[in-house]
Amino acid sequence: MKAIKFTVLTAITSIGLGIVSYWGTVAIALPPPEDTPEEILRTEIITAARSPIDGKPLTAAEYAQLQAQLQQAPPPKLSPNIRQNIFLLNLRKALLQLFPFLDTLI
Structure with a gap:
């Protein structure tokens, strides 16, 4: 009886840890919603520059x-x-x- 309870407890703990660790990786993999995608930034035309002499805009x-x-x-x-x-x-x-x-x- 103790062996069955231990096996069930081990299985439930393993499944719980697996789900919790999966949720963490999914959240880490996504960028923040306010970030501009890199593809859009590459096509952006830069209209401001800095002077090579004194660094003024x-x-x-x-x-x-x-x-x-x-x-x-x-x-x-x-x-x-x-x-x-x-x-x-x-x-x-x-x-x-x-x-x-x-x-x-x-």
């Missing part, structure tokens, strides 16, 4: 105008002294990656 027309201005007038060039310093810093960085013990000597 621009309209599409202002962004196109700024891009045209940047293509006509290239940014100012760096002085040769600054270019050489940047090159030497990059060379130092590369050497320190190859030879980390040099950092203690410098």
Whole structure:
């Protein structure tokens, strides 16, 4: 009699746990209802942009105008002294990656 009660209790518990765990996975698998589907977001046309110079928000027309201005007038060039310093810093960085013990000597 005890074996039958134990078997019935085990079966009911197993079925209950199975149902509860199934309900949880169904709820987790669905996205929130306020989320916009990715397919709709892909087709959305972006009309706002940010300036590559200072990061201010621009309209599409202002962004196109700024891009045209940047293509006509290239940014100012760096002085040769600054270019050489940047090159030497990059060379130092590369050497320190190859030879980390040099950092203690410098």
